Amino acid sequence: MLQLTVLLAAISLDSDGREIHTCYTYDTSVEYRPNIKQLLILLVPSNNTACDIFPAGVNINVTIGNTDFATTVPLPVYLPYSYTISNFGYQNTTQIAVEGFSLPLDGLGDEISIDFLLIEIYSYAEITRIEILEMQTIISSLSECFYADMPMIVTKDSLYISMNSTGLCRIQIGALKSLQVTIEGKQFSFDLTQASLVDLKTNYNHNVKFSVNLNPGAVDSFSFTAQKPDIAATAYLLTNQGGVDTRIDLVFSEVKYDTILNFYSLSSMSLNDKAFIFTIISKPESLTALRAKLKLTGYQYNKRILRLIVTTNEQYYTFDYITSKYNALQLHFPFNAPNSLQTSNSNVYSFMNWLEYL
Incomplete structure (x- = not known):
């Protein structure tokens, strides 16, 4: 990452506020993201205890300088020359994102180049200034x-x-x-x-x-x-x-x-060359959750489908067991296997099942 040169400017205040010098080190930098219109100020505190006096609510002034302009241009342009934050802490605030920040355009419609940036952090009684002579431009993804x-x-x-x-x-x-x-x-x-x-x-x-x-x-x-x-x-x-x-x-x-996770407390599968026998035991809390979900829909259901998907290393099968209502006491569900689905050591079976209400 490009390091930016920073000068701590000693400029007299026009107000009665007190200027505090060297609050930040020369590693303080600025990144400009034009595609999201953001200026990111990366502050590196110098641990100057005199700077701990800044309150939580401070203003940030950003002024850019360009030799092609007769005067410097205060930014961001959408605010009255300042950006306010309410959670500032000298030792802890290391990033300040100035949103909606965009550089002025020159006569040809291009963004102007920057000769320096002056950043002022101030409260009603204190101020510190940082002058930055370079800025890194980054396109955010x-x-x-x-x-x-x-x-x-x-x-x-x-x-x-x-x-x-x-x-x-x-x-x-x-x-x-x-x-x-x-x-x-x-x-x-x-x-x-x-x-x-x-x-x-x-x-x-x-x-x-x-x-x-x-x-x-x-x-x-x-x-x-x-x-x-x-x-x-x-x-x-x-x-x-x-x-x-x-x-x-x-x-x-x-x-x-949408599913109810861990609906069954126990499930097992037995199979032969004619049928799969699926055995399940539902959890009481799962049944309560199911009733609540069905009630929220506001619909009346007259069909229940227990669907079983069987995947082998060769093919993919779907079986439906259809009943008119849910019976928690029914534990065993047979699924007739087609002739093409034979139990063999060459097949690796995996199973997926769920209840569907229509």
Whole structure:
């Protein structure tokens, strides 16, 4: 990383405030991220105890200097020459992110070059100044808008995505238009009629967690995924800035159909050349959870399917055991095996099963 030259400027105050020198070392640096309009000030305290006097609420002034300009230009331009933070601590605050920061344009429409940056940290009574003679420009990746843990739960009618934002894409997500999702090759588009996307657009910030609930409005829109042991899904946010669409890809940490984990306290399988016999014992707490989930849907169910998926090293089979209601006392479920499925030492079996209500 490029190290920036820093001078602690000794400039007299126009107010009655007291200037404190050498609060920060020469390792203090600045990074500019033009694509997310952010100036990141990386402070390295000098451990000067005189600087401990600064309160939690301070203002940050950033002034840029360029020899092509007759005068220096105060930034950020969207605020009255200052940026305020309320959780400042001299020894602990090592990063200050000035959001919405963009450099002025020259007569040709390009951002001006910088000869120096003057950073002032001040309260009602104290001030310290740092002059920086170089600045590193970094393009932040739009793949870093969210932290990596992003699971998606699929139900028959809705998608639920858990997001934890990094805060690095405030400008882009502030211009959010829609979320595009592809599940098992089928495409779905969700616009800002979805309340949870409005919440994402409005409240996106550092380390804010979002529960995005997406409903296309059609009954059983995603029921086709219930038969998939693994669900393939991709998604991206579509934003628009100045008439230009920007795509922010989302990477799911897992995609699964809504389930009650560890539903059974015991399950076992026996098989011969004609049938699989599946034996299960349900947990009482699982049955309580199941009844609560069924009640929340508001639907009346008249069919119950116990689905068994058998995977060998050669083929893939799906079997359904259909009843009209759930009987917790029924422990054994037979599944007739086709002639092509023979027990053999050459086959390696794996099993997946679940209950589905229709």
